[in-house]
Amino acid sequence: MSIRIEDLTFGYKNFLLRVDKLGFLSGRITSIVGPNGAGKTTLLKCIGAILPIKKGMLFIDGKDIALLKSHERARLISYVPQEHGSAFNYLVLDFVLMGRAAYVPLFSVPSKEDVHIAEEALEFVGLGNFAERTYAELSSGERRLVLIARALAQQSDILLLDEPTTFLDPKHERGILDLVRKLALEKEKTILFTLHNLEMAIQYSDDMVFMKGGEVAASGKAAEVFQEPLLEAVYEMEMKVIEWNGRKIVLR
């Protein structure tokens, strides 16, 4: 599914996000990068309609998102938040099962079918044996996987991930990003994520969006936009991009 943004604005007290025109193509992986406070997460939350958006700002396959009901929207877009703790220690399966909220009737409980979908999602992220464990006993990396499994159980075509790899060691970082790529290839998801690691961003995404000060600085095919002058302008520091075995490394 394709996403189209038109004249999107969203403001906090000392911050304004403004995006005139931006599109995301179906079945591609897009990373949103930029310095802290550039508005990456805010943009992601606006696209997920977690932050209030107004009519005519956001369209999915031509449909205005602001006009959809919560559960209709959740069947199109799922959102993976940053890792978090919960006051209640749910079993991993119960946690993933929450991804079915958009399908379970208001005064009802998940069906066998819902449980089956949740189990499959856990299997897909490689945690098939974790169903009966509790969320609190998981490692940081495992929690990310559970959060991704929950979004997967939501069976939406669009997947938004907010810094899915922060605080992870290089091996687990790669594991998560490989999984994201697998989701795009095997499940044909349209994926957007925010990331700080530029080398991983260029390696794993088809398209990139550079943000600065609440506005889009540049966007397009990753290989084309990822250039030294743009990086230096966005991050306001000296940077050097070198190529090694066909991969781009950023020196800073």
Next chain:
Amino acid sequence: MTGSRRNNKKRFLHVFLLVLPLLLFVISLGIGSYQVSPRDLVRTFFSTISPSSYPDIPPVYRDVLFRIRLPRLLLAMAVGAALSVAGASLQALFKNPLVNEYILGISSGSAFGAALSLVFLGRSFPPQAAAFLFAILAVLAVLLVAGRGESTSLISLLLTGVIVSAFFSALLSLVEFFASPYVLQALFFWLMGSLSLAGWKDLAISLPLVGVGLAILLLYRWRMNVLSMSDEEAKALGVNVRRGKILVIFMATLVTASSTAVVGIIGWVGLIVPHLVRLMMGADNRLVIPLSAATGASFLLVADGITRVVSPLEIPIGIFTSIIGIPLFIVLLKKAKRVWL
């Protein structure tokens, strides 16, 4: 292996907790200051169907059973279930296992409303209406002052709850000031939380209200898992968070106010019972909500039984539950400190 053993144990506990209140109910029928043997109780029950077959049953047995014990025990069970389910639901909603109807000002609001109604409108007017009205006002006041945002910390909820409760206590004192000495005495016992004043007339209004509220919260139980995540997550998962919050707060307030209007303030049940259930069964509200209802009913039956047996004067049950509940709250608060404050 261990998983299935754990599941077996859980299944056994599940059934046990559901059956327990029925068992306790039958036992409690035989407990009280007027001694009636279990055999005679059963025969008293049948004697209402055909009085001529049981000529040896004195009429006072029927009075004890039907006019005193039965309404009292039914009320104990309904109130126990109501307070526990309200507690568990509010805890999920506020994403915090320490929240309860007492802290949110629901108890003091409904106590003031009921007292106001009793003193100025008389005993013939059902106090449940005013109890509900002021309970809703109290909880709205707490939410408004503490801030409705995502970041509402426990400490600000606690502080606001104390302030709002103090305000309604002051209003309550004002009501007491205007009450006649006779009404004042009744008010005094009622406020400490007592099941002994209950008759069928009070039950006739409160039981249906509690029943409706409990049924809705029970049906909504799985959604409470989702609502216990952050608001942003719940929204992203496709839940209408605003509607969910309004529904749960209204229903929890309804069942609490309907209980308080009849039995006064029986505090801390909504904290103790869900906590026990979660310890045994885990956090999933699909289990926590119905089992809190059953365990809450059991808990109040036991507490009521103890207060009736320990002293012929009948210690008000609200005092009893507070003496158990407050130390538990302090222990939990200590344990939780690093997470929520």
